Amino acid sequence: MVPVRVPVRKALLSRDLPDREKAWHPVRRAMRKNAQEPGAAFGVFRRAALRSARSHRRPALAAGLAAVLVVLALVATAAAPPLLTPKLVIWGYADGTNLRRPRGVAFDPRDGAIYVANTGAHRIEVFSKTGRPLSWFVHRVTGSDGALVDGEPCALAFDRAGRLLVADTAASYVDVLDRRGRPLRRLDLPGEQPTALAVGPDGTIYAASSGEGSRIHRFGADYAPAGSWGEPGAGPGQLHSVTALAILPDSTLAVACARTELGVQIFTGDGAYLRGFATHEMGPGNVSLPSGVVGSPDGRIWVCDEIRQSVQVFDRDGNFITQATGEGTAPGEVSSPSSFVTDGRGLLAVTERALGRLQVLALPKDSMPAEPTGR
Numbered sequence: 001m002v003p004v005r006v007p008v009r010k011a012l013l014s015r016d017l018p019d020r021e022k023a024w025h026p027v028r029r030a031m032r033k034n035a036q037e038p039g040a041a042f043g044v045f046r047r048a049a050l051r052s053a054r055s056h057r058r059p060a061l062a063a064g065l066a067a068v069l070v071v072l073a074l075v076a077t078a079a080a081p082p083l084l085t086p087k088l089v090i091w092g093y094a095d096g097t098n099l100r101r102p103r104g105v106a107f108d109p110r111d112g113a114i115y116v117a118n119t120g121a122h123r124i125e126v127f128s129k130t131g132r133p134l135s136w137f138v139h140r141v142t143g144s145d146g147a148l149v150d151g152e153p154c155a156l157a158f159d160r161a162g163r164l165l166v167a168d169t170a171a172s173y174v175d176v177l178d179r180r181g182r183p184l185r186r187l188d189l190p191g192e193q194p195t196a197l198a199v200g201p202d203g204t205i206y207a208a209s210s211g212e213g214s215r216i217h218r219f220g221a222d223y224a225p226a227g228s229w230g231e232p233g234a235g236p237g238q239l240h241s242v243t244a245l246a247i248l249p250d251s252t253l254a255v256a257c258a259r260t261e262l263g264v265q266i267f268t269g270d271g272a273y274l275r276g277f278a279t280h281e282m283g284p285g286n287v288s289l290p291s292g293v294v295g296s297p298d299g300r301i302w303v304c305d306e307i308r309q310s311v312q313v314f315d316r317d318g319n320f321i322t323q324a325t326g327e328g329t330a331p332g333e334v335s336s337p338s339s340f341v342t343d344g345r346g347l348l349a350v351t352e353r354a355l356g357r358l359q360v361l362a363l364p365k366d367s368m369p370a371e372p373t374g375r
Helices: 026-033 038-054 060-078
Strands: 003-005 085-093 104-107 112-118 123-127 133-138 138-143 147-149 153-158 166-167 171-176 183-188 194-199 203-207 217-218 227-231 244-247 253-257 262-267 273-279 290-295 302-307 308-314 320-325 337-342 348-353 358-360
Touching: 038 060, 104 337, 104 348, 112 153, 112 358, 123 153, 138 358, 147 153, 166 194, 166 203, 171 194, 244 262, 244 337, 253 290, 262 290, 262 302, 273 348, 302 337
Parallel strands: 104 153, 194 244, 244 290, 290 337
Antiparallel strands: 003 085, 085 358, 104 112, 112 123, 123 133, 138 147, 153 166, 166 171, 171 183, 194 203, 203 217, 217 227, 244 253, 253 262, 262 273, 290 302, 302 308, 308 320, 337 348, 348 358
């Protein structure tokens, strides 16, 4: 089977909008997209104004409004190119099967292969860095009765030894697997459900649990338990419904939560709270459901949001910079992004739950350290 890959220089086939969006008035839908696609919104308003101009009601006012919006649309069209450059788009397989609600992704540090948690199919898919399908395996977990059942993998990471870590919503432990999916050992989180993973530069493994009693569990590079931390609650420095973890370039830990006042919070590895940003409010620079966090070498923090269907960019202190991309099905746009990781070399991978799609995107060159030059 060959993955359905569409060259990024050509438009992808459009997918139907969800039914709830089909029912929206086009102006309302355009307002929702205005932040990332101002030209689209201006186009809708311009057409509405022109229709009013042709009517007998306030023709002068409507014509003036149309002229202003034409100018605005031209300005929007000349906007800067997107920050994230699409490099690879995988919709599914040539036999017509798609990824089903994918919710986790990781780059193999050895060869750049991409491992995808195909959550709805209970599987983990493996693609080469060019998108060629390599293998897949069902992730099975131990049920409450001790029997093996098909799991629902939700987060992936590679540890320092090159082994695959898998968090699964149907298990109370993190699986340690070899690259072929064979189990090697387990990292127990008694009575808790792992939802997010990260691995520090010293090999420390971080596993977050979900719910009101969210905690961050630590394990050494040798898989020995190294304690846990986290105060339940919604205030600064507290945890509730952790959705994503990321190690930032300064070795601090970024924690994204669905139900805390600050959507993204920064901690030291042993749990000391440093700062937080992005409240659950309206407007740019805020979040609804942060589903992935990535830090680039220049200190910028990239946050994808499954509800707002966007990727926003913040500086190292949490100040909003811009929106990198927004809702859509074209390469580089996102639709319900559910996980977000970096390979540490300038590439990002994002899974899209609604579309069953995987994209690999390139960070802007100015976010990466300069390459050494020879004499």
